[in-house]
Amino acid sequence: MATEKITPPVNLYVLVLFGLILLSLQLMSSAMQESSQLSAMYSWLLLFNALGSVVLLILVGANIYSLVQHTKRREAGSRLTTRMVSLFVVLALAPAVIVFYFSMQFLHQGIDSWFNVEIDRAMEDALELSQASLDQRMRWHLKQTQQLTEKLEESSENQVTLEIENLRELSGASEMTLFSRQGRIIASSSINPGDILPSLPDEHIWLQLRQNGLYVAIAPVHEEELMVRVIVTVKAQESQYLQALYPVPVRIADLADSVEFAFVRYQEMNYLRNSLKMSFSLALSLVLLMSLLAAIWVAFISVRNITAPVKALVKGTQAVASGHYDQQLPVIAQDDLGFLVESFNDMTHRIAQARDETRKAGFEVENQRAYLETILANLTAGVISFDAVYKIRTANQAAYRIFHVHVNQFIGRTLLELVESYSELAESLKSIQRLLEQADDIWQQRIAFLGPNGRQELLCRGTPLFSQEGLRVGAVVVFDDVTDLIQAQKNAAWGEVARRLAHEIKNPLTPIQLSAERLQHKLADKLESADATILQRSTRTIVQQVEAMKEMVDDFSEYAKPSKKQTVDIDLPCLVKEVLALYALKSGVRFKADYETGLSMINGDPVSIRQVLHNLIKNALEAIGAYGLVELSVRGVRKNNTDFVEIALYDDGPGIKEEQIEKIFEPYVTTKAKGTGLGLAIVKKIIEEHGGAIWIDTNRKVGAGFIIQLPACNSEQL
Amino acid sequence: MVFIMRVSGRSKRFRSIFYNTLLMCLLPFFCYADQFAAEVTQAEIKLQGESYVFSTNIVYNLSEKANDALQNGVPLFWNLQVKLQQQRKFIWNKTLLDAEIRYRIQYHALLNMYRVINEGNGDVYNFSTLSAALDLMSVVIDIPLMVRNELDPKKHYLCAVKVNFDRDALPLPLRPIAYIDPQWYLSSDWTLWPLKK
Numbered sequence: 001m002a003t004e005k006i007t008p009p010v011n012l013y014v015l016v017l018f019g020l021i022l023l024s025l026q027l028m029s030s031a032m033q034e035s036s037q038l039s040a041m042y043s044w045l046l047l048f049n050a051l052g053s054v055v056l057l058i059l060v061g062a063n064i065y066s067l068v069q070h071t072k073r074r075e076a077g078s079r080l081t082t083r084m085v086s087l088f089v090v091l092a093l094a095p096a097v098i099v100f101y102f103s104m105q106f107l108h109q110g111i112d113s114w115f116n117v118e119i120d121r122a123m124e125d126a127l128e129l130s131q132a133s134l135d136q137r138m139r140w141h142l143k144q145t146q147q148l149t150e151k152l153e154e155s156s157e158n159q160v161t162l163e164i165e166n167l168r169e170l171s172g173a174s175e176m177t178l179f180s181r182q183g184r185i186i187a188s189s190s191i192n193p194g195d196i197l198p199s200l201p202d203e204h205i206w207l208q209l210r211q212n213g214l215y216v217a218i219a220p221v222h223e224e225e226l227m228v229r230v231i232v233t234v235k236a237q238e239s240q241y242l243q244a245l246y247p248v249p250v251r252i253a254d255l256a257d258s259v260e261f262a263f264v265r266y267q268e269m270n271y272l273r274n275s276l277k278m279s280f281s282l283a284l285s286l287v288l289l290m291s292l293l294a295a296i297w298v299a300f301i302s303v304r305n306i307t308a309p310v311k312a313l314v315k316g317t318q319a320v321a322s323g324h325y326d327q328q329l330p331v332i333a334q335d336d337l338g339f340l341v342e343s344f345n346d347m348t349h350r351i352a353q354a355r356d357e358t359r360k361a362g363f364e365v366e367n368q369r370a371y372l373e374t375i376l377a378n379l380t381a382g383v384i385s386f387d388a389v390y391k392i393r394t395a396n397q398a399a400y401r402i403f404h405v406h407v408n409q410f411i412g413r414t415l416l417e418l419v420e421s422y423s424e425l426a427e428s429l430k431s432i433q434r435l436l437e438q439a440d441d442i443w444q445q446r447i448a449f450l451g452p453n454g455r456q457e458l459l460c461r462g463t464p465l466f467s468q469e470g471l472r473v474g475a476v477v478v479f480d481d482v483t484d485l486i487q488a489q490k491n492a493a494w495g496e497v498a499r500r501l502a503h504e505i506k507n508p509l510t511p512i513q514l515s516a517e518r519l520q521h522k523l524a525d526k527l528e529s530a531d532a533t534i535l536q537r538s539t540r541t542i543v544q545q546v547e548a549m550k551e552m553v554d555d556f557s558e559y560a561k562p563s564k565k566q567t568v569d570i571d572l573p574c575l576v577k578e579v580l581a582l583y584a585l586k587s588g589v590r591f592k593a594d595y596e597t598g599l600s601m602i603n604g605d606p607v608s609i610r611q612v613l614h615n616l617i618k619n620a621l622e623a624i625g626a627y628g629l630v631e632l633s634v635r636g637v638r639k640n641n642t643d644f645v646e647i648a649l650y651d652d653g654p655g656i657k658e659e660q661i662e663k664i665f666e667p668y669v670t671t672k673a674k675g676t677g678l679g680l681a682i683v684k685k686i687i688e689e690h691g692g693a694i695w696i697d698t699n700r701k702v703g704a705g706f707i708i709q710l711p712a713c714n715s716e717q718l
Numbered sequence: 719m720v721f722i723m724r725v726s727g728r729s730k731r732f733r734s735i736f737y738n739t740l741l742m743c744l745l746p747f748f749c750y751a752d753q754f755a756a757e758v759t760q761a762e763i764k765l766q767g768e769s770y771v772f773s774t775n776i777v778y779n780l781s782e783k784a785n786d787a788l789q790n791g792v793p794l795f796w797n798l799q800v801k802l803q804q805q806r807k808f809i810w811n812k813t814l815l816d817a818e819i820r821y822r823i824q825y826h827a828l829l830n831m832y833r834v835i836n837e838g839n840g841d842v843y844n845f846s847t848l849s850a851a852l853d854l855m856s857v858v859i860d861i862p863l864m865v866r867n868e869l870d871p872k873k874h875y876l877c878a879v880k881v882n883f884d885r886d887a888l889p890l891p892l893r894p895i896a897y898i899d900p901q902w903y904l905s906s907d908w909t910l911w912p913l914k915k
Binding site for chain 2: 134
């Protein structure tokens with residue numbers, strides 16, 4: 001991960017390119033020297049540098065465009081790069097522009113200072129002096145030649161050849177030729193005996209000669225040699241011309257040439273003054289432009305390299321912020337930024353470690369929680385936990401089974417808020433709420449409420465929860481449905497009572513009855529009629545009461561003994577129909593039965609179930625009197641994943657008083673003047689022994705209603 | 719494959735402005751490009767005896783700036799280029815001859831005359847007027863190029879002549895200007911004609 005290699009901010013290619021640019025500029029600078037061999041390549045070098053500038057301009061432009069795009073997209077490090085590049089450009093541009101401005105000023109002023117009026121005049125005067133000197137020499141040679149012609153005119157044609165040789169030597173001419181008007185050479189003499197053919201005038205000279213009759217001019221013969229050519233007319237009548245070529249002395253020719261060279265050079269420089277300024281300005285501008293563009297480009301690369309770790313850090317930070325703690329950044333350089341990157345890597349490594357540990361701990365906690373939740377969910381006891389302000393935090397499945405309320409839907413709400421929705425639980429919930437708020441220690445209370453299956457008894461145990469600092473952070477309430485337990489205790493107690501009654505009371509009754517009958521039999525004939533009547537009435541009363549007591553004891557025995565003797569599959573609608581058929585002849589009472597097809601089979605003792613139906617129907621008939629309506633329905637229901645057959649029996653009698661509803665199924669509780677109060681107790685006992693439940697339908701406002709639910713059995717499965 | 723590019727109205731307007739501006743910038747170059755160019759008015763290569771000889775007439779049009787430079791002592795150079803190529807059907811032509819005559823013209827302030835130098839053979843000619851000096855350069859008569867048997871009578875040949883003004887021979891400060899100023903476009907175009915054997 002960490003590298004020890006220290007890399008420069010600018011790579012080798014950039015350095016090579018920089019070197020090429022510098023070389024090119026140096027070559028161009030050298031080419032600007034007239035004497036340089038590179039002068040011929042000046043245009044190409046200029047073009048090359050201009051192209052280089054264009055390439056650099058494109059590179060810089062591309063970098064600027066890229067930077068603008070990155071800035072627009074708000075990419076990491078783009079604003080820092082913009083600031084650094086801007087700063088660099090300003091810092092580089094300002095001195096460069098100042099230097100450029102003053103360089104241009106100095107350059108222009110320097111070039112202008114080369115030229116002034118005095119030098120101009122001096123050069124022109126020098127040239128004019130040279131020209132005047134040569135003119136004078138020409139005039140002198142003309143005059144000299146004209147004098148020579150006079151001698152020739154006196155000579156005959158035969159003497160001309162010799163005379164012309166003498167005249168040439170006398171005059172100092174290098175060549176002297178006499179030719180006719182038609183150009184025919186009459187005589188010729190040359191300082192160089194090897195020159196057979198003399199130098200003849202060209203067309204322009206002939207033209208001038210014919211016009212003026214003479215010709216004098218100075219002309220370069222070779223590169224650095226001047227010659228005065230003089231042609232004059234010798235004989236006016238025959239039109240002969242004498243041409244004399246006078247060499248200009250070498251010293252004079254050299255001086256004239258030197259003056260001309262200086263004049264031409266100065267004139268040329270003066271003429272090229274503006275071009276020179278422009279050329280130098282162009283070169284200087286090109287140098288500045290290339291240097292600046294190259295510097296800006298390198299600035300881009302350098303800044304990019306410098307900000308690369310910052311960019312990576314920003315991206316890494318963003319990644320860490322979004323939860324990717326495994327972020328590790330490459331360490332590019334061992335500088336401060338490299339140290340920062342290393343610290344970042346160390347930090348992310350530690351964060352990742354901490355996260356892994358936290359995650360592991362979280363998993364463990366989650367497993368524990370899931371384990372506890374599983375246990376809680378499968379507890380038969382309901383468990384509800386509360387937070388510090390007594391709002392429900394959790395509730396297990398058993399809470400629903402016990403309360404028949406989806407407590408989970410009330411998480412985050414208080415028990416008092418449940419009261420609004422479930423008024424039947426109001427008192428119980430208020431009581432628990434009060435205990436939660438007031439109790440500082442474990443508390444226990446038994447509460448009762450009327451549930452959908454009748455009266456339910458709950459045993460609640462509450463435990464307040466405290467933090468380590470001793471602050472109350474919530475509470476846990478555990479409640480058990482002890483309805484069945486209490487009922488079983490009651491049943492057991494009543495069964496015991498019944499057995500004792502049967503044993504303790506029924507046994508003496510038979511001797512009592514027999515003794516009374518014996519008294520009647522022995523004494524009836526021995527007493528007077530009045531006493532005999534009293535005896536008979538008393539013994540009859542004794543016998544009747546003993547009979548009544550026997551019946552009562554039999555009922556107790558009936559109540560005490562188990563009802564589920566022989567169990568068979570019973571088609572409950574059929575059984576109900578059979579029972580109802582026995583009451584069909586009773587005038588004044590209407591029976592309305594409703595049987596739902598489907599689930600109708602139960603497993604039980606048909607005698608006991610028949611007794612249940614008889615007891616309930618008898619109760620209903622006694623309640624409604626001579627006229628009334630008894631409604632009876634049998635249907636299948638599904639509760640807690642279990643199928644039940646439900647028998648509902650309603651009458652339109654006076655109904656059951658509210659204060660009796662809770663204890664109506666207990667022995668010796670009756671609303672009738674006659675009766676043992678065991679009818680409904682036996683019914684409840686039989687139903688519960690069959691695994692079912694019976695309760696009073698409190699929703700019904702007219703008469704009384706009983707609902708029995710018995711576990712259904714699937715005869716097909718059997 | 720056909721590419722269809724959809725251009726928005728704004729883009730079209732921008733493009734139109736760009737092309738118009740470019741055209742306006744380049745218009746002077748198009749207009750003056752040939753104004754001062756030399757012109758080959760007549761050229762021929764003919765068989766004279768056993769040799770092919772070349773003759774041409776050229777008109778030199780000196781621009782004001784070129785004339786000005788010449789008067790101020792700046793020497794001007796022209797290269798008269800002659801090419802003879804064998805025409806081929808499926809590949810490029812084969813160049814058999816590439817001859818050049820290089821002229822230099824310069825003003826001599828001391829003698830107030832124009833000097834023309836044939837740089838090839840070193841011939842020097844002095845003239846008192848510019849037109850006379852240019853006349854010398856204008857006429858080329860019967861310059862021998864090659865012997866007859868060097869050419870195949872069954873093949874076709876193409877002759878080409880051009881007068882090329884040597885801008886790189888100008889003084890260094892003038893060169894950048896000479897490349898962009900139409901007044902310094904003094905070269906002629908190539909003149910082509912088939913060789914008559």
